[in-house]
Amino acid sequence: MSTQLWINRFQASTRLNHEMQLPAAPCALPHHIREPLARSIATFQLGESGGGTRLRRYTRSIATLENLRGYQRAVDLFVAEEQSHAALLARTVVHLRGTLLTKQWTNSIFRWMRDLVNLEFNIQVLLTAELIAEVYFGLLALRCTDPVVQTVARKLLRDEMGHLAFQRDFLFERLKTLTPATQCLWRWQFKAIHFATAMVVAWDHRHCLRTLDITPADFRARATRSWQSFQSRLERRLLEAEIQTRERYSRGVQASSSGG
Template identity: 35%
Template sequence: MNVYAIYKAKFIAQDWVNYFKGNALLRQPIAWEQGISVEAALRGPLVRSLQRFQVGEQGDGLHLRQAAARTLDTHYIAAIDLFVKEEQLHSRLLAGIIEGLGGSLLEQHWSDTCFVWLRRLMGLRMELLVLLLVEVIAQVYYKALHDGTNDAVLRSVFAQIMQDEHGHVTFHCSYLRQSFSQLSPLARWSIYTGWRFLFMLVCCVFIYDHRSVLRAVGITPRTCWRDCMQAFQKMRIFTAA
């Protein structure tokens, strides 16, 4: 099912269950047996960068699942479960790249610890808003990595994750758009203003923390900032359009 076809003003969780199930059937096998070959200048920065993303993808999503369960919407709960499974798949894919490049997996990283803390400050909507900060930046990040290498295995993995991340962003935006529509215009503006400021802060931290790999694939800080802000503007959660 096309993700655009189910991004409606009215959120229907069963449509997203069907989407996630269909997306799982469309996955292409990764030719790991070919090995991974990248230039020396990219190998080290890529491993260090992916290690940090891999830590963030490997969680069990327990807090999010518990928050979703409180909605009492069985279809939404099922959709969140499928979303978490896709994130865990991304963790395994990134682990395969890291180990294929001779790196080791991290047990934790300060950036993931901060995001987990932020996500658990309030309820489901706050958790989804914080998740979206990472998901939107991930769209830009994986596209930069995909376009910045010629290795077939890397491009296959990054292309798959890019497709999934697009679905994730649209899924959460669709839910939040309906949820926030019940608030007053002033409340929506206040939440959006704070959320946008937080996104800009996270974007700055991301660009600095991953500057080595971004430089290695030919992405300047200015370009990365522009692409991230453009991606952020596409999340029309607080507008009628």
């Protein structure tokens, strides 16, 4: 895994987020749009504001693996970038004259789920959040007319797409060591977690989605497409790695039989 690439990328992106200038004009959205939008963004803000304690603990547990050298440093910077998202979203909530949250029920469920099984499971729940965030910020960037929301959503969308690529790199390293049956099991549980999360988020944010002219069913369909795209790219890499391993093995067999 090329962790140095990610380290550089997270550092540069976090700096940009901290320095980002937002349009100064006050929010001109009518109350019936501004209010649900502010509430919804405040929920995502709370989700982004975690300190990454569980993720760091997990990282420490696998840091000794040869193919994940440098991963710990990359994760620290990844967490710092997520915190810069929380800061940007907090500025957006203030712009929308909304209230920042310290507790919210979907966020509490999410945190509870992350502790449910083990640290490895924790990263799947986190990945699900990244996939949902990609859809959510994509919709805000496309459909919200407020310039501050658009500016922040575009940047966060770009960052979350990077996070998905980072997670894919990591999962590729982890999953290629598993048997095909365990990989299959992993895929089904990931799909189930993602499906359940998309259902809850679509329902919880339904008022905001309505202001963007999106139904909960549309949101779930978009979330499913995002999951499929992520999963098919991951599986393509695993298949390519499997083919390469087989080719190396058969070349080794040929070499040893001609040598013998």
